[in-house]
Amino acid sequence: MFVKVCGITNDCDLLMAIKLGFSAVGFVRHRKSKRFIDENKLKNLLSIAEGKIKRVVVGISFDEVAPYITLADYVQVYEPINHKKVIYASDNFEFNVDCAYFLYDTSKGSGKTSEIPLKLRDISKKLIIAGGLNEENVIDVISDFSPFGVDVSSGVELEPGIKDHKKMENFIKKINKFCEEKNSEI
Numbered sequence: 001m002f003v004k005v006c007g008i009t010n011d012c013d014l015l016m017a018i019k020l021g022f023s024a025v026g027f028v029r030h031r032k033s034k035r036f037i038d039e040n041k042l043k044n045l046l047s048i049a050e051g052k053i054k055r056v057v058v059g060i061s062f063d064e065v066a067p068y069i070t071l072a073d074y075v076q077v078y079e080p081i082n083h084k085k086v087i088y089a090s091d092n093f094e095f096n097v098d099c100a101y102f103l104y105d106t107s108k109g110s111g112k113t114s115e116i117p118l119k120l121r122d123i124s125k126k127l128i129i130a131g132g133l134n135e136e137n138v139i140d141v142i143s144d145f146s147p148f149g150v151d152v153s154s155g156v157e158l159e160p161g162i163k164d165h166k167k168m169e170n171f172i173k174k175i176n177k178f179c180e181e182k183n184s185e186i
Contacts, residue, residue, distance in 0.1 A: 001142070001179050002128065002149025003172060006058060007035035009161040014045055016165050017053060020172050023149065024054035026076065029064045034160035035153070046071050056087060074100055087128065103151060105130040121145055135170045139178050150175070 005017050006026030017025050027042050028035040037045070042057070046068070049055045057068040058076040065075035069085055076087040082098040089103040104120055104127060120127055127147040134155030141150065154160070156167040 001175060003175055004054075004056065004128070004149060004151040005153070005156060005163070005168060005171075006056070006130070006151055007033075007153040007157070007161055008045065008163070009035055009037050009041075011045065011048055013163040013165075013168075014048055014053075016163065016168060018049070020169055021176070022053060022168075022172060024056050024073070025049060026056045026058045026151070026153070027072075029057055029059045029068070031064075042068070043071070058089075076103060089130070100126075101128050101148060102126050103128040103130055105151070116141070116145065120147075124148065133171075135167065135174050138171065139174060142175065142178060 002023045004024040004026055005022050008014050008017065008025045008027055014025055027037055027045055029042065030036060046055050054073040056074045056076050057065045057072045059065040060078045062077050062079060062081050065077060069075050074085050074087050076089050078089050080088055080097040084100055086099040087101045087103050088097045088099040089105050091105060102123060104116065116129065124146045125148055127145065128149040128151050129141050129145060129147045130151035133141065133150055133152045138150055152171055156163055156171050158164045
């Protein structure tokens with residue numbers, strides 16, 4: 001299962017995500033975000049992560065991430081852009097975007113959960129679910145929707161932009177254990 005930890009702002013949290021086996025990390029380029037990182041820090045973190053973990057540069061608009069589309073593995077935006085390296089994030093479900101993945105997120109960084117439309121089960125192979133996930137609720141979401149992946153940010157933080165390494169570990173371990181048990185049942 002693809003598991004992304006978003007809002008990485010420092011090398012310590014990045015290295016922990018790599019060590020724990022997360023699939024991807026997200027770096028926020030939207031200036032109004034509490035997890036925003038400047039260009040120099042972003043380039044440094046992208047360099048550290050290269051070849052070790054998938055790198056996603058996150059913005060609201062494509063303009064915020066466009067300069068990094070060749071440096072990162074993916075860019076994530078909240079506008080419909082047809083591109084093979086785009087993760088299209090939205091709180092409604094437009095399925096007519098030709099992109100790498102569709103990230104369903106009603107929280108936009110607020111960490112609040114909301115009801116997930118059952119219709120999203122139809123696109124589970126391209127679906128990443130985000131918004132208010134934590135170690136207590138992530139398995140229910142995975143069980144209910146069988147998404148390609150999940151994305152966590154505030155659910156594993158001490159404060160915005162500073163990750164709690166124990167929460168990160170608990171989150172990924174819980175998912176790995178669930179996936180192992182599910183695979184052993186097949």
